[in-house]
Amino acid sequence: MPKKVHKLGLFGLGAFGRLIVRHLSPYFDIRAYDPSPEARAYAKRHNVELVSLEEAAANKIVILATPIRTLKALAEQIAPHVPLNALVIDVGSVKVNPAQWLTDALPKSVCVLCTHPLFGPQSARYGIHNMEIVVCPVRVRHLPPIVKFLEKTLDLKVSVTTPEVHDRALAAVQGLTHLIAKVLNGMGPLPTEHTTRSYDLLMQGVGLVSGDSDELFMSIERDNPFAAEIRKRFFHEIDSLRTRLENGHGAKA
Amino acid sequence: MPKKVHKLGLFGLGAFGRLIVRHLSPYFDIRAYDPSPEARAYAKRHNVELVSLEEAAANKIVILATPIRTLKALAEQIAPHVPLNALVIDVGSVKVNPAQWLTDALPKSVCVLCTHPLFGPQSARYGIHNMEIVVCPVRVRHLPPIVKFLEKTLDLKVSVTTPEVHDRALAAVQGLTHLIAKVLNGMGPLPTEHTTRSYDLLMQGVGLVSGDSDELFMSIERDNPFAAEIRKRFFHEIDSLRTRLENGHGAKA
Numbered sequence: 237m238p239k240k241v242h243k244l245g246l247f248g249l250g251a252f253g254r255l256i257v258r259h260l261s262p263y264f265d266i267r268a269y270d271p272s273p274e275a276r277a278y279a280k281r282h283n284v285e286l287v288s289l290e291e292a293a294a295n296k297i298v299i300l301a302t303p304i305r306t307l308k309a310l311a312e313q314i315a316p317h318v319p320l321n322a323l324v325i326d327v328g329s330v331k332v333n334p335a336q337w338l339t340d341a342l343p344k345s346v347c348v349l350c351t352h353p354l355f356g357p358q359s360a361r362y363g364i365h366n367m368e369i370v371v372c373p374v375r376v377r378h379l380p381p382i383v384k385f386l387e388k389t390l391d392l393k394v395s396v397t398t399p400e401v402h403d404r405a406l407a408a409v410q411g412l413t414h415l416i417a418k419v420l421n422g423m424g425p426l427p428t429e430h431t432t433r434s435y436d437l438l439m440q441g442v443g444l445v446s447g448d449s450d451e452l453f454m455s456i457e458r459d460n461p462f463a464a465e466i467r468k469r470f471f472h473e474i475d476s477l478r479t480r481l482e483n484g485h486g487a488k489a
Numbered sequence: 490m491p492k493k494v495h496k497l498g499l500f501g502l503g504a505f506g507r508l509i510v511r512h513l514s515p516y517f518d519i520r521a522y523d524p525s526p527e528a529r530a531y532a533k534r535h536n537v538e539l540v541s542l543e544e545a546a547a548n549k550i551v552i553l554a555t556p557i558r559t560l561k562a563l564a565e566q567i568a569p570h571v572p573l574n575a576l577v578i579d580v581g582s583v584k585v586n587p588a589q590w591l592t593d594a595l596p597k598s599v600c601v602l603c604t605h606p607l608f609g610p611q612s613a614r615y616g617i618h619n620m621e622i623v624v625c626p627v628r629v630r631h632l633p634p635i636v637k638f639l640e641k642t643l644d645l646k647v648s649v650t651t652p653e654v655h656d657r658a659l660a661a662v663q664g665l666t667h668l669i670a671k672v673l674n675g676m677g678p679l680p681t682e683h684t685t686r687s688y689d690l691l692m693q694g695v696g697l698v699s700g701d702s703d704e705l706f707m708s709i710e711r712d713n714p715f716a717a718e719i720r721k722r723f724f725h726e727i728d729s730l731r732t733r734l735e736n737g738h739g740a741k742a
Contacts, residue, residue, distance in 0.1 A: 354683065355686065359685065359687065367686075368683065368684075370683055395682070395683060397683070401683075402683060405682060405683040405684075406680075406683060408680050409680050409684050410685065412673065412679070412688070413685065413688045413691055415730065416669060417687075418726070418730055419723065419726040419727055419730060420726075422726040422729065422730070423722045423723065423726055424722070426665070427657075427658040427659075427661050427662050429648070429658060430607065430621065430623055430654075430655060430662065431607070431621075431658075431662050432607045432608065432663065432666065432697075432698075433607075433608065433612040433694075433697055434612065434666045434670075434697040435663070435665070436694070437690050437693045437694030437697070438669065438690070438695070440690045441686075441687045441688065441690030441691035441694065442687070444685075444687040444690070445685075445687045457734055467734060470672065470676065471731060473671070473672040473673075473676055474672055474727055476675065477668065478724060481720060
């Protein structure tokens with residue numbers, strides 16, 4: 237195990253913050269800020285050092301793993317405490333708005349790396365080997381060592397792109413997955429016997445996001461600038477199909 | 490390879506009829522009836538003997554693999570030609586109505602076995618090993634040898650149940666899979682990069698039924714007596730979600 241040369245400030249010990257603790261604690265001394273009682277209990281159980289907001293911000297590497305709606309205010313709060321040349325990283329499911337918020341709020345000397353690990357507590361249950369992380373080097377001076385760490389040390393597949401390309405793709409990828417999961421979960425008990433391979437795959441896919449918070453769902457729908465367009469196309473198709481089925485016109489091409 | 494002791498009359502050389510030819514021709518002399526030009530071309534290429542409706546019906550084993558909407562009339566047409574003690578099998582995606590049509594139309598001496606192989610040309614692409622077939626012994630004298638053939642010879646997993654239990658489960662299993670596939674396929678190009686595991690599973694599931702005919706989709710929706718109830722629950726959830734997203738009330742429990 238490599239020796240821990242860096243301290244890392246982590247904001248948020250929710251589901252994703254805990255995944256970060258699990259995978260980064262071999263390499264970093266993690267100092268976490270999260271005032272919730274759940275975080276306190278978790279930190280005690282997992283031997284994670286809880287510190288003040290100012291102390292968590294005063295590190296060369298800072299990861300923000302709090303809900304997206306809190307990011308703008310959090311960036312403004314930590315700005316006076318982040319050291320010169322620090323690297324601030326976010327890990328949320330949308331990138332266009334957070335990229336703007338972080339570059340606006342943090343001093344120019346601070347590097348901003350917006351990332352989206354395309355996995356969560358469920359899909360990374362058995363490890364993160366070869367899973368994808370999208371990396372947007374919004375204001376970064378030396379990207380190669382970061383990519384090397386993600387690829388070689390964490391064994392991730394790194395896709396470097398822009399916040400806009402990310403948000404366009406994920407509006408559909410996450411938007412549709414979560415919309416469909418919400419609908420199927422809302423329907424109540426569904427069959428588990430006499431199922432088809434197609435249905436099994438669908439339900440497995442839905443199962444992976446069913447534990448995600450409603451907060452995450454609403455963030456994707458509200459904070460991704462391309463989500464509304466995907467919803468429009470989705471509901472348009474729903475309406476056409478419904479009209480066709482309700483009119484009972486039967487098969488048409 | 491066992492010697493072919495039985496002749497088998499097969500009605501329909503569509504996608505599923507062809508799967509039947511592939512898996513049953515080692516064991517049966519298949520005589521098929523399908524007046525379409527595509528069937529003629531297929532039969533020529535695959536060395537399948539095409540015969541008249543009367544000749545296809547005049548076999549100890551008869552499989553009906555035509556669209557569900559044709560089954561009632563077909564059962565009435567073949568009734569005078571099916572031999573005493575013959576076994577007539579259907580393989581469609583709904584069972585309550587076909588079970589009624591077949592028992593009504595065919596002479597009492599003729600056995601009726603309603604089945605639904607829970608796989609199709611896509612999911613059975615690499616074989617049918619351990620795939621499930623639902624078997625409803627609607628009017629059958631000796632079920633064990635049939636189950637033995639399906640299990641031991643074809644290597645299928647056999648579930649014996651009633652048409653009603655089948656239709657209740659499949660209204661959700663197939664109804665939802667096909668509804669969601671129709672919606673996603675109608676949306677036009679969707680991302681293939683920066684995808685999540687959940688999205689990949691969903692799209693794989695949808696991909697397995699995307700090649701199915703619109704005829705099959707409409708059969709499931711129209712001919713399964715429990716499909717309307719599932720649609721109602723599905724669209725009800727869609728409406729709630731849509732209202733919530735359009736009102737923009739944000740996260741709620």
